[in-house]
Amino acid sequence: MKLYNTTQDLPPVxxxxxxxVSRRRFLQLAGGIAxxxxxxxxxxxxxxxxxxxxxxxxxxxxxxxxxxxxxxGFYVQANATTYYGLTLSEMQLLADLRDHDLAHVDFLAxxxxxxxxxxxxxxxSPTIYxxxxxxxANAIILEDLAVASYNGVMQSFSDAGYLPTISKMASxxxxxxxxxxxxxxxxxxxxxxxxxxxxLGQSLSPQAALAIAxxxxxxxxxxxxxxx
Amino acid sequence: xxxxxxxNEIAKTDPEVYERVSGRRNLLKSFGSKxxxxxxxxxxxxLFKKAYGQTTASASLLASMNYAxxxxxxxxxxxxxxxxxxxxxxxxxxxxxxxxxNHDLGHINFLKNxxxxxxxxxxxxxxxxxxxxxxxxxxxFTKSGTFTNVFTSYAIYLDLGxxxxxxxxxxxxxxxxxxxxxxxxxxTAMQIHSxxxxxxxxxxxxRRNSGAIDNPKPWVSENxxxxxxxxNQFIPFYINENNILQGTNIDITTLAGANGSTISHTAAxxxxxxxxxxxxxxxxxSPFILT
Numbered sequence: 134m135k136l137y138n139t140t141q142d143l144p145p146v147x148x149x150x151x152x153x154v155s156r157r158r159f160l161q162l163a164g165g166i167a168x169x170x171x172x173x174x175x176x177x178x179x180x181x182x183x184x185x186x187x188x189x190x191x192x193x194x195x196x197x198x199x200x201x202x203x204x205x206g207f208y209v210q211a212n213a214t215t216y217y218g219l220t221l222s223e224m225q226l227l228a229d230l231r232d233h234d235l236a237h238v239d240f241l242a243x244x245x246x247x248x249x250x251x252x253x254x255x256x257x258s259p260t261i262y263x264x265x266x267x268x269x270a271n272a273i274i275l276e277d278l279a280v281a282s283y284n285g286v287m288q289s290f291s292d293a294g295y296l297p298t299i300s301k302m303a304s305x306x307x308x309x310x311x312x313x314x315x316x317x318x319x320x321x322x323x324x325x326x327x328x329x330x331x332x333l334g335q336s337l338s339p340q341a342a343l344a345i346a347x348x349x350x351x352x353x354x355x356x357x358x359x360x361x
Numbered sequence: 362x363x364x365x366x367x368x369n370e371i372a373k374t375d376p377e378v379y380e381r382v383s384g385r386r387n388l389l390k391s392f393g394s395k396x397x398x399x400x401x402x403x404x405x406x407x408l409f410k411k412a413y414g415q416t417t418a419s420a421s422l423l424a425s426m427n428y429a430x431x432x433x434x435x436x437x438x439x440x441x442x443x444x445x446x447x448x449x450x451x452x453x454x455x456x457x458x459x460x461x462x463n464h465d466l467g468h469i470n471f472l473k474n475x476x477x478x479x480x481x482x483x484x485x486x487x488x489x490x491x492x493x494x495x496x497x498x499x500x501x502f503t504k505s506g507t508f509t510n511v512f513t514s515y516a517i518y519l520d521l522g523x524x525x526x527x528x529x530x531x532x533x534x535x536x537x538x539x540x541x542x543x544x545x546x547x548x549t550a551m552q553i554h555s556x557x558x559x560x561x562x563x564x565x566x567x568r569r570n571s572g573a574i575d576n577p578k579p580w581v582s583e584n585x586x587x588x589x590x591x592x593n594q595f596i597p598f599y600i601n602e603n604n605i606l607q608g609t610n611i612d613i614t615t616l617a618g619a620n621g622s623t624i625s626h627t628a629a630x631x632x633x634x635x636x637x638x639x640x641x642x643x644x645x646x647s648p649f650i651l652t
Contacts (some may be wrong), residue, residue, distance in 0.1 A: 302632070
């Protein structure tokens with residue numbers, strides 16, 4: 134069983150910056166060099182190794198980039214270690230889910246160009262991929278989260294040029310959400326927990342969505358500039 | 362409920378909304394447990410009115426909202442008719458198709474309230490009589506006798522149901538992309554858009570499970586529509602869904618796929634849904650609307 138828990142297993146991203154301060158290097162600095170200034174500087178760096186998502190539209194795009202990386206990595210693993218009892222139809226559509234989200238990841242990285250944040254590292258432990266119910270139940274959480282994220286982020290873009298393109302990906306996420314929901318519990322695609330009496334689908338602010346996503350991600354973020 | 366979202370959206374274009382109704386806390390308090398869920402659409406309308414008084418939305422924004430309302434009346438009446446045609450819908454599927462009808466009814470009520478309180482006049486289908494949601498002589502879903510079995514053949518019913526919902530998704534995408542950044546309607550339109558996409562995907566999934574010959578996926582592959590007459594009349598509903606140039610003319614067939622490969626052409630087109638403009642959408646549904 135191969136676990137895709139590391140950044141190397143996802144496709145490379147252009148211009149990724151590394152913020153990694155290794156533990157070994159930190160200890161070398163702290164122990165070998167007596168200078169207090171150097172020690173404090175290293176402490177500070179190690180204490181806050183969160184990735185800053187950026188400001189304005191860049192922050193919003195990087196936020197979507199995080200959500201899409203989460204889903205893509207989740208489905209890469211789900212396809213590599215499929216659950217028992219997978220039907221042919223499910224195998225085909227599970228590959229589609231992965232491929233669509235990998236495309237969204239790569240596309241957002243290209244749009245962000247030099248402003249893209251580094252690849253994130255996932256925490257795959259909430260999901261037992263070999264178990265059908267566990268895999269699909271977690272897929273539902275992530276797909277509903279993605280739908281609510283796209284719904285909540287659009288109104289904050291200042292460049293209207295992003296709106297048509299982002300909305301093209303948003304409806305695909307909603308189609309994904311329908312599929313995994315109906316797969317586990319037929320006719321639950323529009324559950325009352327997601328859609329209110331006015332027929333409006335759930336919407337989350339980027340900060341609220343990021344908090345829900347965090348248990349699935351090892352990388353920590355500074356999303357203080359995102360809409361709350 | 363996403364009341365706070367709606368209020369936030371209004372606050373973006375009108376920062377004084379909270380002051381108008383004596384503070385956000387009081388605003389939200391009025392939507393506490395005392396308000397029954399069924400009363401919320403009505404209560405929301407009075408909230409807008411209380412907050413805005415005579416303030417009106419721009420003509421173009423009202424036109425967008427009324428266009429959305431037109432789409433909702435259209436799909437609501439289609440599913441309402443189907444759900445109330447005895448023997449048409451299979452027992453296993455009725456709960457899902459009834460949910461679609463209910464959501465669309467929610468959209469109608471919501472949009473009517475919103476348009477009225479923003480100073481507009483809500484669209485009403487022609488020949489609409491009696492209960493505003495029971496149309497008589499408003500629609501002809503047979504398209505002048507082209508689909509005479511639309512409410513007797515479950516397969517044909519689902520075919521049209523899929524085409525109409527996929528079109529609704531494209532219509533809302535057009536609305537979202539054409540109202541400019543920061544529009545107060547974008548967030549709301551996105552919320553409805555996501556529900557329409559869940560509907561479209563569900564009807565496709567029902568068709569897939571019922572052995573439809575095109576074996577549709579919940580997502581739109583290439584620009585694939587129905588191939589045989591008279592259903593091939595829906596080919597224009599899927600025009601340009603196979604677009605591979607996105608954003609700043611990025612060729613999405615060059616994007617990374619799984620295991621170090623490049624994504625397949627089909628998967629690339631599935632990963633991006635396409636909008637349609639108002640004129641095109643209205644042209645496509647007009648043969649189903651009586652004048």
